[in-house]
Amino acid sequence: MADFAALVRRLVTGTARAWWVLLPQLMILQLLQWLVTELSFRFASLVIDISGWLALGVFGLSILIVLAMVVLQMRLVSNHVGGRRLIPADLRLVQARVHDDEFGRFLGLTILPFLCIYGAFGEIDRRMQRLSQESVAIQDVLAGVTLTQQFSIDPLWPKGAFLLLVLLVLFAVRRSLEFANESTTFRGFGYLAAFAECMFMLLIIMILRELYSTTEMSFRGTRMAAWVEAVGEWIVSHMAPVASLIDMVASGMTIIWPLVSVVLLLPALWFALAGLVHGSKVISLADLWQAGVSPKMAVRALVRRQAPVDAGGSRTVRHVVLTVQELLFGDLDDKYIPAAQAVRLAFRGGALFLAALSVLHTLLHLLGEEILPWLMVRLLGGHVYDFWFRFAPMFVDLPVELLIEPVRITLLSVAFAECLRRVRDVSENVRNQEATA
């Protein structure tokens, strides 16, 4: 218990100090984030009737800029609290060589957990809903077109096939841009690749949502649905205790799952994002440290892993195979595995660390998402929806975001630096034990 209190105290004081020192920069970035979000809503709602693709582009760009502001804030805090200094110099050289320390690449790396957070916790839905409301309000047409309507996927030819084709093209464009970024000095390719990644992911989220609802609707009324229902009825009539147990578990899950996701999953995903802004190599390093590999060996392993592969055999054939493999599955190594490793790091940082992160993050989440908006709304008094639509972004969202978001982002960066320090200590202990032996 004393360890837990000490850990919480360390995170709180570290966060408070960093937040206070970096307050002006953090506030400016947060303000920019809010401004970009609001402007993009206005602009996207103006163009949504003209072209759904253009609106989706604006929507995707705004999400990317929001992420850029978050990443910038995290980098700022990380530099201040010494998270960067924990990365060994050898690894920093490797990162520079493979462009793992570029801003565009951080965006590409972090877009996956960021959109996971946005998708899983309803932020994308909220933004889409707001976009359609803006569209109705600005253009004053009740039959305003929404993004969901524009992209509702028809599993049948030709719309579904067209969207799949768009996905394939986006994938190819993104991978080409990533290659171009790695092989040239023009950094713009990195940003364009991140934008293509964002559009790719957004489109996938929208297609999955649409497919889910279409499948669910078409499943109802089918013979299969009737069979499932008949099995359910048979269980209720013949195995009452089993039926009540299933009912109890199902109703328990509907209460418990949202809580678990807010208290554990949300901090873990944000923590992963805070880790990924240091580059994928740092996550791998932390993973090796955590596994008890000594600091020097861990860096060596990562440097070696980065060395060009020469497996012999026919060079041309081998080169082609490797290039195709990199083109198709490079994403796994570059983005998805680091994201999964980063989430795992939060869960493997120790029970006390995870609990401390959960407690502090949940408190800030509740303040920012529930308590302060509730208080601000009460302070402004009861009004019609039109009032909230016009003024809530300025008088509710902005003050709450300015107050809470920088603190939350600071906490996440401080927590990542603390976790990195703790896994490095594990690794140092291994080295000391080896030296003693």
Added chain:
Amino acid sequence: MRMTWPNIVVGVVWVTLMAVLTQVTMQMTQPGEDVIEVEMGGSGRIEDAEIKVTQIQLTSAIEDEMGAQNPCGESCAFLVATVEVTDHGRTNLPLTTSLEYAGLEAQPTSSVIGQQAGYAITSTVPIAVDPSRLEGARFSVWPLEDLEVYPRRVTFDLGIDRVELQRLAAEAPPSIEVPVSPTRRPL
């Protein structure tokens, strides 16, 4: 750093506490309504509209402009509220009404009352009630909207106690005319 049992227990306890706190906070911060309590004779505002209940009456039947009678039936009466909405601004909101009495919520035959920017509009709102249980009845007016964040509701305490109820019953006319359109007076 290692997952030891005491650490796991402490961690689980704290995470569970946070889950409980999250649940309680989410329950406590439900949007709700901004209820403005007004005594009979007073007025309450929703945006630019000033709302006032100018009169309440009891009757056993209401009649339309053509004179057709609509009786309430046995042990039933119409509580007829006269509501004046003065709109000093530019908002054009459909307002709706209801009556709470004896733990019930009764809706008028036509719950939407007139409101128009730049006018004082008087509407007659008949609500079928059990006249013996009207003590402490409250009449509410609020905007009729599809989407809400934190709406305002003006609730009038109609001041009906036993004496007032007897007075209303004694002075009840056999029928009251309820015009289809409310009366309008430009401001």
